[in-house]
Amino acid sequence: QVQLVESGGGLVQAGGSLRLSCAASGRPLSDYALGWFRQGPGLEREFVAGISWSGDSRAYANSVKGRFTISRDNAKNTVYLQMNSVKPEDTAVYLCAAVTPDSDSVVSVYDYWGRGTQVTISS
Numbered sequence: 001q002v003q004l005v006e007s008g009g010g011l012v013q014a015g016g017s018l019r020l021s022c023a024a025s026g027r028p029l030s031d032y033a034l035g036w037f038r039q040g041p042g043l044e045r046e047f048v049a050g051i052s053w054s055g056d057s058r059a060y061a062n063s064v065k066g067r068f069t070i071s072r073d074n075a076k077n078t079v080y081l082q083m084n085s086v087k088p089e090d091t092a093v094y095l096c097a098a099v100t101p102d103s104d105s106v107v108s109v110y111d112y113w114g115r116g117t118q119v120t121i122s123s
Contacts, residue, residue: 002027002112004096009117012086016121020081022096022114030074033101035110036081038092038119048094049081050106059106064090088123 008020020036035050049070050059058070069082079096094117097110 002029002032002098004098004112004114006094006096006114006117009094009119011120011122014086014088014121014123016086018083018086018119020083020094020096020117020119022079022081024077024079024098028074029072029077029079029098031100032098032112033105033107034070034072034079035097035107036070036079036094037097038090038094039116040089040092043092045095047108050108051079052104052106053101054104056104057106083119086119086121088121091119091121093118 002024003026006022012018033053036048037045038048039045048061051070055072067085072079096114098112099107099110
């Protein structure tokens with residue numbers, strides 16, 4: 001099975017940018033549809049962005065649409081989340097997730113999870 005490790009979190013001022021990475025090991029990332037989720041303090045985990053195994057389909061939560069971009073580099077076994085124009089409400093632990101898909105589409109249920117990376121946005 002695949003193991004996922006996130007990196008790139010940190011403290012950023014509102015309006016700034018951050019790029020998160022999620023490196024996979026154990027199996028090729030090309031076998032999976034991928035997603036990014038986040039869990040803010042006292043909140044439930046929520047979907048942020050997803051990408052199909054081919055990269056042709058992407059989906060975003062309304063709260064990040066137009067500001068965040070998910071991408072994948074199968075050669076590097078890595079999925080990215082580019083975060084622009086960040087806001088204090090983006091503060092959360094960000095987790096990447098993977099699942100073996102039934103079709104080439106964005107998936108809503110995932111089987112494999114990383115441990116997360118903390119993103120803190122100051123106002």
